[in-house]
Amino acid sequence: MSVELLVLYYSRTGSTAQLARLIARGIEEVPGAQARIRQVPPVAAVTVTAAPPEPDAGAPYVELADLKACHGLALGSPTRFGNMAAALKFFLDGTGAEWASGALAGKPAVVFTSAASMHGGQESTLLSMALPLWHHGMMVLGLPFTESALSATRTGGTPYGASHWAGSRGDQPISEHEHTLARALGRRLAQTAVALAAAEPLS
Template sequence: MTKVLVLYYSSYGHVRALALAEAEGARSIPGTQVDVRRVPETVPEEIRQNAGFLADDTPVASPADMESYDAIIFGTPTLFGMMAGQMKSFLDQAGGLWARNALVGKVAAVFASTGSQHGGHEATLLSTQIPLQHFGMLIAGMPYTFSGQTTADGIVGGAPYGAGTIAGADGSRLPSETDLAGARFQGAHVARIAARLAGASLAEEAA
């Protein structure tokens, strides 16, 4: 079995919705085991409630969990043009994995939710990939074989760098079917790549 982890942080549910779509796409590839986990919250509960953050009962991951997966798909909201602090804090705690090269050669991908089309959507997708490359992970984006990203019929999230959605300034816009289809596409894309790499590794071991 190829093991894929969909790991995300979500405040208002947009990224969580994309995460579930990513997982659905990954599970569509035969022989793939998919787990969905969230990173720990760092915002005090009082502030969460005052800000209207949604409750989330998805199990929480620890940085050490990442070592046991063939691929990890990271989801984050955009905050001031970059990944959320919760995701950055989680990655900052993975220094032990980096020191042991424990993530080298694993597949990684990123998806994001942003308030506006020009509020750092692509910047978040790209900059979140930077620490993943320091870990030695192989980055999979969302290639143009997903034609939904080229439509001009309305607001569409995502880019060749990863799936995504545009939530609107007040967060009222939910992921569209095109956004969710992009996430499912990316999840399947990552699972296929991971399966091929795992198969090649097994073939080398057998030889």
């Protein structure tokens, strides 16, 4: 049985989008798993012109149908004062019908982030994204310390999920350890989704 994992993110400078692609690569290293990459559109005040209905570049915008169809979710955002970005929060706030119907209940999920500063709230941002996923009844996975890069990294990478230290100008390349951990997170999500799909459904 083939499972499809939704890799959903918001990115302004491209750093979070790079992590999303690495996680998708890790997903597709697992037999029977494929990734669907989507992004959320930006939000704007009523005095600002709205974004076009399709992005100029990058992944297509997400639709609620993508959530319903997926077998698991990787959710990513840059840090915003130790929290997820408003655009991602706005999208999640609109998933009440999916919560009521249990569309995501029992599905595995992971979270990832990118921050401008080394101690810019990476872990609290990951936790802020996990909260609504728990409310949806998802099984939120982390990165175990059996991943040796988690202990060796001097850039990003946390047990709560993949992360990247992008630098104040967004010019820090993804490090070898960040690269390794992002792919490992994608594989962990995919392996769990494949195992769950082959097992009895959860009640």
